[in-house]
Amino acid sequence: MTFAAPLETKSIRFRARSFVAFTLTPEAPIGAWLEGLDHWIGNSPGYFSGRPVVLDLNALKPGSDEIAALVASLGARGIRVYAIELEGASLGPELPPLLTGAKEATSDGLLAQPGRNGKAGVAEEARKTEAESSERGKETGRPDEGKAEAGKVKAAKPVKTEQEAGAAEPVPAGTLMVKSPLRSGQSIFHPHGDVIVLGSVASGSEIIAAGSIHVYGTLRGRAIAGSEGNISARIFCRRNEAELLAIDGWYTTAEDMEGASRGKPVQAFLEDGVLRVVPLN
Template sequence: MPSSSSARPPIRFRGRSFLAVVLAPEAPVEAWLSDLDALVRRSPAFFAGRAVILDVSALAPTREALLALVAELAARAIPIMGLEGAGAAGLGAGLPPPLTGGRPGGEIPTPDQPAPPSPVPERPTTVGSLVLDTPVRSGQTILFPEGDVTVMGSVASGAEVIAGGSIHVYGALRGRAIAGAAGSPNARIVCSRFEPELLAIDGLYRIADDIDPALRGKPVHVWLDGDAMRMAVLD
Protein backbone atom coordinates (compact mmCIF):
# COMPACT_ATOMS: atom_id res chain seq x y z
CA MET A 1 0.00 0.00 0.00
CA PRO A 2 1.55 3.35 -0.98
CA SER A 3 2.42 5.71 1.84
CA SER A 4 0.40 8.88 2.34
CA SER A 5 3.48 10.96 1.51
CA SER A 6 3.75 9.45 -1.98
CA ALA A 7 0.18 10.52 -2.76
CA ARG A 8 0.67 14.13 -1.75
CA PRO A 9 0.66 16.67 -4.59
CA PRO A 10 3.99 18.37 -5.37
CA ILE A 11 4.79 21.73 -3.81
CA ARG A 12 4.42 24.69 -6.17
CA PHE A 13 6.10 28.08 -5.92
CA ARG A 14 4.32 31.01 -7.54
CA GLY A 15 4.81 34.75 -7.71
CA ARG A 16 1.89 37.05 -7.03
CA SER A 17 1.50 40.82 -7.06
CA PHE A 18 -0.77 42.94 -4.88
CA LEU A 19 -1.55 46.65 -4.87
CA ALA A 20 -0.35 48.17 -1.59
CA VAL A 21 -1.04 51.53 0.01
CA VAL A 22 2.16 53.31 1.05
CA LEU A 23 2.03 55.55 4.11
CA ALA A 24 4.93 58.03 4.18
CA PRO A 25 4.83 59.92 7.49
CA GLU A 26 6.51 63.30 7.81
CA ALA A 27 7.79 65.26 10.78
CA PRO A 28 6.35 66.18 13.14
CA VAL A 29 4.84 62.72 13.50
CA GLU A 30 2.19 63.89 15.97
CA ALA A 31 0.74 66.31 13.40
CA TRP A 32 0.88 63.64 10.70
CA LEU A 33 -1.01 61.21 12.95
CA SER A 34 -3.65 63.88 13.56
CA ASP A 35 -4.13 64.28 9.81
CA LEU A 36 -4.37 60.50 9.50
CA ASP A 37 -7.02 60.42 12.24
CA ALA A 38 -9.02 63.03 10.33
CA LEU A 39 -8.88 60.89 7.19
CA VAL A 40 -10.03 57.79 9.09
CA ARG A 41 -12.94 59.73 10.61
CA ARG A 42 -14.09 60.74 7.13
CA SER A 43 -13.77 57.18 5.83
CA PRO A 44 -13.52 54.56 8.60
CA ALA A 45 -13.19 51.70 6.10
CA PHE A 46 -10.45 53.33 3.99
CA PHE A 47 -7.74 50.90 5.17
CA ALA A 48 -10.00 47.84 5.50
CA GLY A 49 -8.63 44.96 3.47
CA ARG A 50 -5.71 46.99 2.11
CA ALA A 51 -2.07 45.95 2.23
CA VAL A 52 -0.16 48.83 3.84
CA ILE A 53 3.56 49.63 3.52
CA LEU A 54 5.20 52.15 5.85
CA ASP A 55 7.85 54.30 4.15
CA VAL A 56 9.87 56.11 6.84
CA SER A 57 12.66 57.38 4.60
CA ALA A 58 11.64 61.00 5.37
CA LEU A 59 12.01 60.43 9.13
CA ALA A 60 15.18 58.34 9.64
CA PRO A 61 13.71 57.13 12.96
CA THR A 62 15.45 55.28 15.76
CA ARG A 63 14.31 51.76 16.50
CA GLU A 64 12.35 52.97 19.54
CA ALA A 65 10.59 55.67 17.50
CA LEU A 66 9.80 53.17 14.76
CA LEU A 67 8.32 50.70 17.25
CA ALA A 68 6.18 53.49 18.70
CA LEU A 69 4.95 54.56 15.25
CA VAL A 70 4.02 51.01 14.25
CA ALA A 71 2.16 50.65 17.56
CA GLU A 72 0.27 53.91 16.93
CA LEU A 73 -0.84 52.64 13.53
CA ALA A 74 -1.84 49.25 14.93
CA ALA A 75 -3.99 51.05 17.52
CA ARG A 76 -5.80 52.66 14.57
CA ALA A 77 -6.40 49.20 13.01
CA ILE A 78 -3.77 49.86 10.32
CA PRO A 79 -1.49 46.80 10.36
CA ILE A 80 1.78 47.28 8.50
CA MET A 81 2.92 44.45 6.24
CA GLY A 82 6.37 45.85 5.45
CA LEU A 83 8.82 48.71 5.94
CA GLU A 84 10.68 50.85 3.43
CA GLY A 85 13.53 53.26 4.13
CA ALA A 86 14.05 52.13 7.73
CA GLY A 87 17.67 51.02 7.45
CA ALA A 88 19.16 49.17 10.41
CA ALA A 89 16.44 50.53 12.72
CA GLY A 90 13.88 48.41 10.88
CA LEU A 91 15.55 45.10 11.62
CA GLY A 92 14.65 42.75 14.44
CA ALA A 93 11.74 41.32 16.38
CA GLY A 94 8.58 43.33 16.84
CA LEU A 95 8.77 45.09 13.47
CA PRO A 96 7.39 44.25 10.02
CA PRO A 97 9.91 42.91 7.51
CA PRO A 98 11.97 45.37 5.44
CA LEU A 99 10.99 45.58 1.76
CA THR A 100 13.02 46.71 -1.23
CA GLY A 101 12.49 46.95 -4.97
CA GLY A 102 8.93 48.24 -4.94
CA ARG A 103 7.77 50.12 -8.03
CA PRO A 104 5.71 53.31 -7.62
CA GLY A 105 2.06 53.08 -8.56
CA GLY A 106 -0.59 55.71 -9.15
CA GLU A 107 -2.10 57.94 -6.50
CA ILE A 108 -4.92 56.38 -4.47
CA PRO A 109 -7.55 59.09 -3.85
CA THR A 110 -8.43 59.77 -0.22
CA PRO A 111 -12.07 60.39 0.75
CA ASP A 112 -11.86 64.16 0.24
CA GLN A 113 -10.15 63.90 -3.14
CA PRO A 114 -11.93 63.31 -6.45
CA ALA A 115 -10.89 60.17 -8.23
CA PRO A 116 -8.46 60.90 -11.08
CA PRO A 117 -9.80 60.39 -14.59
CA SER A 118 -9.24 56.92 -15.94
CA PRO A 119 -6.39 56.92 -18.45
CA VAL A 120 -6.97 55.59 -21.91
CA PRO A 121 -5.44 52.11 -21.85
CA GLU A 122 -2.48 51.66 -24.12
CA ARG A 123 -2.44 48.80 -26.55
CA PRO A 124 0.00 46.28 -25.05
CA THR A 125 3.06 45.43 -27.04
CA THR A 126 3.44 41.67 -27.07
CA VAL A 127 6.74 40.08 -27.92
CA GLY A 128 6.06 36.41 -28.57
CA SER A 129 9.54 34.91 -28.46
CA LEU A 130 13.21 35.46 -27.76
CA VAL A 131 15.80 33.69 -29.93
CA LEU A 132 19.38 33.39 -28.67
CA ASP A 133 21.97 32.63 -31.34
CA THR A 134 24.72 31.97 -28.80
CA PRO A 135 25.00 29.42 -25.98
CA VAL A 136 23.98 30.37 -22.45
CA ARG A 137 27.15 30.24 -20.35
CA SER A 138 27.52 29.08 -16.75
CA GLY A 139 26.42 31.83 -14.35
CA GLN A 140 24.15 33.51 -16.91
CA THR A 141 20.42 33.97 -16.32
CA ILE A 142 18.08 34.57 -19.25
CA LEU A 143 14.76 36.03 -18.10
CA PHE A 144 11.97 36.51 -20.65
CA PRO A 145 8.51 36.54 -19.00
CA GLU A 146 6.78 37.77 -22.19
CA GLY A 147 6.85 34.48 -24.07
CA ASP A 148 8.95 31.60 -25.43
CA VAL A 149 12.74 31.33 -25.37
CA THR A 150 14.68 29.48 -28.08
CA VAL A 151 18.39 28.78 -27.57
CA MET A 152 20.16 27.79 -30.78
CA GLY A 153 23.13 26.46 -28.79
CA SER A 154 23.47 24.80 -25.39
CA VAL A 155 22.59 25.86 -21.84
CA ALA A 156 25.63 25.20 -19.66
CA SER A 157 25.64 23.77 -16.15
CA GLY A 158 25.09 26.67 -13.74
CA ALA A 159 23.11 28.67 -16.31
CA GLU A 160 19.40 29.43 -16.05
CA VAL A 161 16.67 30.14 -18.60
CA ILE A 162 13.34 31.51 -17.31
CA ALA A 163 10.51 31.96 -19.80
CA GLY A 164 6.90 33.01 -19.49
CA GLY A 165 6.13 30.43 -22.18
CA SER A 166 8.00 27.42 -23.54
CA ILE A 167 11.75 26.78 -23.74
CA HIS A 168 13.42 25.21 -26.79
CA VAL A 169 17.11 24.28 -26.62
CA TYR A 170 18.68 23.04 -29.85
CA GLY A 171 21.84 21.96 -28.05
CA ALA A 172 22.43 20.35 -24.67
CA LEU A 173 20.36 21.44 -21.67
CA ARG A 174 22.73 21.12 -18.71
CA GLY A 175 21.52 24.02 -16.55
CA ARG A 176 18.12 25.06 -15.20
CA ALA A 177 15.05 25.52 -17.42
CA ILE A 178 12.01 27.25 -15.88
CA ALA A 179 9.09 27.49 -18.31
CA GLY A 180 5.57 28.83 -17.82
CA ALA A 181 6.84 31.39 -15.29
CA ALA A 182 3.98 33.73 -16.23
CA GLY A 183 1.45 31.12 -15.10
CA SER A 184 1.18 29.00 -18.23
CA PRO A 185 0.55 25.29 -17.53
CA ASN A 186 0.63 24.61 -21.28
CA ALA A 187 4.28 25.63 -21.56
CA ARG A 188 6.79 22.97 -22.61
CA ILE A 189 10.52 22.31 -22.47
CA VAL A 190 12.18 20.71 -25.49
CA CYS A 191 15.88 20.03 -25.92
CA SER A 192 18.20 18.03 -28.16
CA ARG A 193 20.37 16.66 -25.35
CA PHE A 194 18.75 16.22 -21.93
CA GLU A 195 21.10 16.74 -18.95
CA PRO A 196 19.29 19.34 -16.79
CA GLU A 197 20.06 20.38 -13.23
CA LEU A 198 16.48 21.51 -12.64
CA LEU A 199 13.22 21.72 -14.59
CA ALA A 200 10.08 23.71 -13.80
CA ILE A 201 6.80 24.38 -15.58
CA ASP A 202 4.17 26.68 -14.05
CA GLY A 203 5.71 26.35 -10.58
CA LEU A 204 6.05 22.54 -10.62
CA TYR A 205 9.72 21.64 -10.09
CA ARG A 206 11.84 18.57 -10.73
CA ILE A 207 15.53 18.32 -9.78
CA ALA A 208 18.14 16.17 -11.49
CA ASP A 209 17.98 13.41 -8.86
CA ASP A 210 14.27 12.93 -9.59
CA ILE A 211 14.71 12.50 -13.36
CA ASP A 212 14.83 9.09 -15.02
CA PRO A 213 18.50 8.40 -15.87
CA ALA A 214 17.38 6.65 -19.06
CA LEU A 215 16.43 10.05 -20.51
CA ARG A 216 19.84 11.64 -20.05
CA GLY A 217 21.70 12.54 -23.20
CA LYS A 218 18.64 12.10 -25.41
CA PRO A 219 16.29 14.55 -27.15
CA VAL A 220 13.44 15.03 -24.68
CA HIS A 221 10.07 16.76 -24.49
CA VAL A 222 8.73 17.88 -21.06
CA TRP A 223 5.16 18.97 -20.32
CA LEU A 224 2.54 19.04 -17.56
CA ASP A 225 -0.34 16.62 -17.22
CA GLY A 226 -2.38 18.12 -14.40
CA ASP A 227 -0.12 18.09 -11.33
CA ALA A 228 2.33 15.64 -12.90
CA MET A 229 5.38 16.49 -14.98
CA ARG A 230 5.74 14.17 -17.97
CA MET A 231 8.91 13.51 -19.97
CA ALA A 232 9.34 11.57 -23.18
CA VAL A 233 12.09 10.93 -25.69
CA LEU A 234 11.48 12.64 -29.02
CA ASP A 235 11.38 10.38 -32.05
Protein backbone atom coordinates in the same frame (compact mmCIF):
# COMPACT_ATOMS: atom_id res chain seq x y z
CA MET B 1 8.55 37.45 -4.69
CA THR B 2 6.59 35.53 -2.11
CA PHE B 3 7.63 32.24 -0.54
CA ALA B 4 5.05 29.98 1.06
CA ALA B 5 5.52 26.40 2.23
CA PRO B 6 2.35 24.69 3.47
CA LEU B 7 2.77 21.64 5.69
CA GLU B 8 1.06 19.18 3.36
CA THR B 9 2.91 19.85 0.12
CA LYS B 10 6.04 21.84 0.86
CA SER B 11 4.68 24.20 -1.79
CA ILE B 12 7.10 26.88 -2.89
CA ARG B 13 5.76 30.15 -4.17
CA PHE B 14 7.51 33.39 -5.09
CA ARG B 15 6.50 36.80 -6.37
CA ALA B 16 8.81 39.36 -7.99
CA ARG B 17 9.41 42.90 -6.78
CA SER B 18 10.88 45.98 -8.48
CA PHE B 19 14.38 45.44 -7.13
CA VAL B 20 16.81 42.56 -7.42
CA ALA B 21 15.85 40.73 -4.26
CA PHE B 22 13.64 37.85 -3.23
CA THR B 23 10.72 38.38 -0.91
CA LEU B 24 10.05 35.48 1.44
CA THR B 25 6.65 35.39 3.13
CA PRO B 26 6.65 33.00 6.11
CA GLU B 27 3.41 31.32 7.11
CA ALA B 28 2.35 29.68 10.34
CA PRO B 29 3.40 27.26 11.60
CA ILE B 30 6.95 28.51 11.13
CA GLY B 31 8.42 25.06 11.72
CA ALA B 32 6.52 23.66 8.74
CA TRP B 33 7.44 26.67 6.62
CA LEU B 34 11.12 26.22 7.44
CA GLU B 35 10.82 22.53 6.64
CA GLY B 36 9.48 23.45 3.20
CA LEU B 37 12.31 25.93 2.76
CA ASP B 38 14.86 23.25 3.67
CA HIS B 39 13.25 20.95 1.12
CA TRP B 40 13.66 23.59 -1.59
CA ILE B 41 17.26 24.40 -0.60
CA GLY B 42 18.07 20.68 -0.62
CA ASN B 43 16.93 20.47 -4.24
CA SER B 44 18.68 23.70 -5.23
CA PRO B 45 21.87 24.11 -3.15
CA GLY B 46 23.32 27.59 -3.32
CA TYR B 47 20.08 29.04 -4.69
CA PHE B 48 20.05 31.90 -2.17
CA SER B 49 23.83 32.29 -2.00
CA GLY B 50 24.80 35.95 -2.19
CA ARG B 51 21.24 37.09 -2.91
CA PRO B 52 19.54 39.78 -0.83
CA VAL B 53 16.19 38.73 0.59
CA VAL B 54 13.26 40.79 1.83
CA LEU B 55 11.18 39.24 4.60
CA ASP B 56 7.46 40.03 4.20
CA LEU B 57 5.86 39.56 7.62
CA ASN B 58 2.54 41.32 7.01
CA ALA B 59 0.61 38.04 7.05
CA LEU B 60 2.37 36.61 10.09
CA LYS B 61 2.75 39.82 12.16
CA PRO B 62 5.27 38.42 14.65
CA GLY B 63 6.79 40.25 17.60
CA SER B 64 10.35 41.56 17.68
CA ASP B 65 11.72 38.48 19.44
CA GLU B 66 10.07 36.19 16.89
CA ILE B 67 11.44 38.28 14.04
CA ALA B 68 14.95 38.09 15.49
CA ALA B 69 14.66 34.31 15.83
CA LEU B 70 13.40 33.96 12.26
CA VAL B 71 16.17 36.16 10.85
CA ALA B 72 18.70 34.04 12.76
CA SER B 73 17.16 30.82 11.41
CA LEU B 74 17.38 32.12 7.86
CA GLY B 75 20.95 33.27 8.44
CA ALA B 76 21.87 29.77 9.57
CA ARG B 77 20.62 28.58 6.17
CA GLY B 78 22.79 31.09 4.33
CA ILE B 79 19.91 33.48 3.59
CA ARG B 80 20.75 37.14 4.13
CA VAL B 81 17.74 39.29 5.05
CA TYR B 82 18.16 42.67 3.39
CA ALA B 83 14.98 44.33 4.71
CA ILE B 84 11.65 43.59 6.39
CA GLU B 85 8.12 44.43 5.26
CA LEU B 86 5.75 44.88 8.19
CA GLU B 87 3.16 47.65 8.19
CA GLY B 88 3.01 49.78 11.31
CA ALA B 89 6.07 48.15 12.86
CA SER B 90 8.95 49.79 14.66
CA LEU B 91 12.05 47.59 14.65
CA GLY B 92 15.15 47.90 16.75
CA PRO B 93 18.65 48.54 15.35
CA GLU B 94 19.58 44.88 15.79
CA LEU B 95 17.10 43.90 13.04
CA PRO B 96 17.18 44.58 9.29
CA PRO B 97 15.51 47.88 8.30
CA LEU B 98 11.88 48.25 7.29
CA LEU B 99 11.26 48.35 3.55
CA THR B 100 9.01 51.05 2.11
CA GLY B 101 7.94 51.92 -1.42
CA ALA B 102 8.42 48.49 -3.00
CA LYS B 103 6.58 47.89 -6.29
CA GLU B 104 5.81 44.84 -8.41
CA ALA B 105 8.50 44.09 -10.97
CA THR B 106 8.04 44.23 -14.73
CA SER B 107 10.34 43.34 -17.58
CA ASP B 108 10.59 44.05 -21.28
CA GLY B 109 12.43 40.94 -22.32
CA LEU B 110 15.94 39.74 -21.60
CA LEU B 111 17.98 39.56 -18.45
CA ALA B 112 21.55 38.38 -18.95
CA GLN B 113 23.84 38.65 -15.95
CA PRO B 114 27.18 36.82 -16.07
CA GLY B 115 28.67 35.60 -12.86
CA ARG B 116 25.41 34.73 -11.11
CA ASN B 117 23.91 31.32 -10.49
CA GLY B 118 20.20 30.82 -10.20
CA LYS B 119 17.33 33.24 -10.65
CA ALA B 120 17.10 36.96 -11.05
CA GLY B 121 13.59 36.82 -9.59
CA VAL B 122 10.45 34.74 -9.48
CA ALA B 123 6.96 35.21 -11.02
CA GLU B 124 3.68 36.15 -9.40
CA GLU B 125 1.54 33.30 -8.10
CA ALA B 126 -1.85 34.51 -6.98
CA ARG B 127 -4.38 32.52 -8.96
CA LYS B 128 -3.95 29.05 -7.41
CA THR B 129 -5.25 28.02 -4.00
CA GLU B 130 -3.49 25.93 -1.42
CA ALA B 131 -5.90 23.07 -2.15
CA GLU B 132 -4.88 23.06 -5.80
CA SER B 133 -1.23 23.09 -4.79
CA SER B 134 -1.75 20.08 -2.55
CA GLU B 135 -3.59 18.11 -5.21
CA ARG B 136 -1.07 18.80 -7.99
CA GLY B 137 1.89 17.82 -5.83
CA LYS B 138 0.99 14.09 -5.84
CA GLU B 139 3.15 11.70 -7.87
CA THR B 140 1.61 9.14 -10.17
CA GLY B 141 4.41 6.54 -10.23
CA ARG B 142 4.52 6.05 -14.01
CA PRO B 143 7.82 4.41 -15.13
CA ASP B 144 10.42 6.02 -17.41
CA GLU B 145 9.06 9.47 -16.88
CA GLY B 146 10.45 12.30 -14.80
CA LYS B 147 8.36 12.94 -11.69
CA ALA B 148 7.57 16.36 -10.33
CA GLU B 149 8.67 17.13 -6.79
CA ALA B 150 5.86 17.68 -4.31
CA GLY B 151 6.54 21.39 -4.44
CA LYS B 152 6.18 24.38 -6.63
CA VAL B 153 8.47 27.21 -7.58
CA LYS B 154 7.08 30.04 -9.61
CA ALA B 155 9.66 31.40 -11.95
CA ALA B 156 11.17 34.66 -12.48
CA LYS B 157 9.91 38.16 -12.96
CA PRO B 158 13.11 40.20 -12.61
CA VAL B 159 13.48 43.94 -12.45
CA LYS B 160 14.61 46.09 -15.35
CA THR B 161 16.40 44.23 -18.10
CA GLU B 162 20.07 44.34 -19.00
CA GLN B 163 20.99 43.04 -22.44
CA GLU B 164 24.47 41.85 -23.37
CA ALA B 165 25.44 42.77 -26.90
CA GLY B 166 25.16 39.76 -29.18
CA ALA B 167 23.83 37.48 -26.47
CA ALA B 168 20.25 37.30 -27.68
CA GLU B 169 18.04 38.62 -30.42
CA PRO B 170 14.28 39.13 -30.07
CA VAL B 171 12.23 38.00 -33.06
CA PRO B 172 8.57 38.62 -33.95
CA ALA B 173 5.53 36.89 -32.45
CA GLY B 174 6.82 37.03 -28.89
CA THR B 175 9.75 34.66 -29.46
CA LEU B 176 13.24 35.36 -28.14
CA MET B 177 16.07 33.75 -30.10
CA VAL B 178 19.43 33.27 -28.40
CA LYS B 179 22.08 32.64 -31.05
CA SER B 180 25.07 32.03 -28.80
CA PRO B 181 25.53 29.37 -26.09
CA LEU B 182 24.47 30.31 -22.58
CA ARG B 183 27.45 30.46 -20.23
CA SER B 184 27.48 29.41 -16.61
CA GLY B 185 25.96 32.12 -14.44
CA GLN B 186 23.89 33.74 -17.18
CA SER B 187 20.15 34.09 -16.69
CA ILE B 188 17.64 34.85 -19.46
CA PHE B 189 14.07 35.90 -18.76
CA HIS B 190 11.42 36.40 -21.46
CA PRO B 191 7.89 37.20 -20.21
CA HIS B 192 6.21 37.44 -23.62
CA GLY B 193 6.53 34.05 -25.29
CA ASP B 194 8.91 31.26 -26.26
CA VAL B 195 12.70 31.15 -25.96
CA ILE B 196 14.83 29.41 -28.60
CA VAL B 197 18.50 28.70 -27.86
CA LEU B 198 20.52 27.64 -30.91
CA GLY B 199 23.45 26.41 -28.82
CA SER B 200 23.90 24.68 -25.49
CA VAL B 201 22.96 25.85 -22.01
CA ALA B 202 25.77 25.47 -19.48
CA SER B 203 25.45 24.22 -15.93
CA GLY B 204 24.73 27.12 -13.59
CA SER B 205 22.78 29.10 -16.18
CA GLU B 206 19.04 29.54 -16.45
CA ILE B 207 16.28 30.20 -18.98
CA ILE B 208 12.87 31.45 -17.87
CA ALA B 209 10.05 31.92 -20.37
CA ALA B 210 6.35 32.66 -20.29
CA GLY B 211 5.97 30.20 -23.17
CA SER B 212 7.91 27.13 -24.25
CA ILE B 213 11.69 26.64 -24.27
CA HIS B 214 13.57 25.04 -27.18
CA VAL B 215 17.27 24.19 -26.76
CA TYR B 216 19.02 22.97 -29.92
CA GLY B 217 21.97 21.65 -27.96
CA THR B 218 22.73 20.18 -24.55
CA LEU B 219 20.67 21.56 -21.68
CA ARG B 220 22.77 21.42 -18.51
CA GLY B 221 21.35 24.39 -16.60
CA ARG B 222 17.81 25.18 -15.53
CA ALA B 223 14.82 25.64 -17.84
CA ILE B 224 11.62 27.14 -16.47
CA ALA B 225 8.72 27.44 -18.92
CA GLY B 226 5.18 28.73 -18.48
CA SER B 227 6.35 31.23 -15.88
CA GLU B 228 3.21 33.35 -16.27
CA GLY B 229 0.81 30.45 -15.69
CA ASN B 230 0.88 28.81 -19.13
CA ILE B 231 0.13 25.16 -18.40
CA SER B 232 0.46 24.29 -22.11
CA ALA B 233 4.12 25.36 -22.26
CA ARG B 234 6.73 22.70 -23.00
CA ILE B 235 10.49 22.27 -22.81
CA PHE B 236 12.44 20.63 -25.62
CA CYS B 237 16.16 19.86 -25.80
CA ARG B 238 18.45 17.69 -27.90
CA ARG B 239 20.31 16.34 -24.88
CA ASN B 240 18.92 16.41 -21.37
CA GLU B 241 21.51 17.00 -18.66
CA ALA B 242 19.38 19.62 -16.92
CA GLU B 243 19.79 20.60 -13.29
CA LEU B 244 16.11 21.49 -13.10
CA LEU B 245 13.07 21.56 -15.40
CA ALA B 246 9.89 23.41 -14.46
CA ILE B 247 6.59 24.27 -16.13
CA ASP B 248 4.04 26.60 -14.54
CA GLY B 249 6.10 26.25 -11.37
CA TRP B 250 6.00 22.44 -11.13
CA TYR B 251 9.53 21.18 -11.20
CA THR B 252 11.75 18.13 -11.31
CA THR B 253 15.47 17.98 -10.50
CA ALA B 254 18.43 16.11 -11.95
CA GLU B 255 18.12 13.39 -9.32
CA ASP B 256 14.50 12.74 -10.28
CA MET B 257 15.37 12.48 -13.97
CA GLU B 258 18.05 9.81 -13.68
CA GLY B 259 17.19 6.97 -16.01
CA ALA B 260 15.39 6.90 -19.32
CA SER B 261 15.36 10.66 -19.95
CA ARG B 262 18.97 11.59 -19.09
CA GLY B 263 21.39 12.23 -21.91
CA LYS B 264 18.66 11.97 -24.54
CA PRO B 265 16.45 14.28 -26.59
CA VAL B 266 13.42 14.97 -24.40
CA GLN B 267 10.33 17.04 -24.00
CA ALA B 268 8.79 18.09 -20.70
CA PHE B 269 5.12 18.93 -20.26
CA LEU B 270 2.30 18.95 -17.73
CA GLU B 271 -0.23 16.13 -17.83
CA ASP B 272 -3.04 15.83 -15.30
CA GLY B 273 -1.19 18.17 -12.97
CA VAL B 274 2.05 16.17 -13.08
CA LEU B 275 5.28 17.18 -14.80
CA ARG B 276 6.37 14.56 -17.37
CA VAL B 277 9.84 14.30 -18.89
CA VAL B 278 9.85 11.82 -21.77
CA PRO B 279 12.32 10.96 -24.56
CA LEU B 280 11.56 12.31 -28.01
CA ASN B 281 11.07 9.57 -30.59
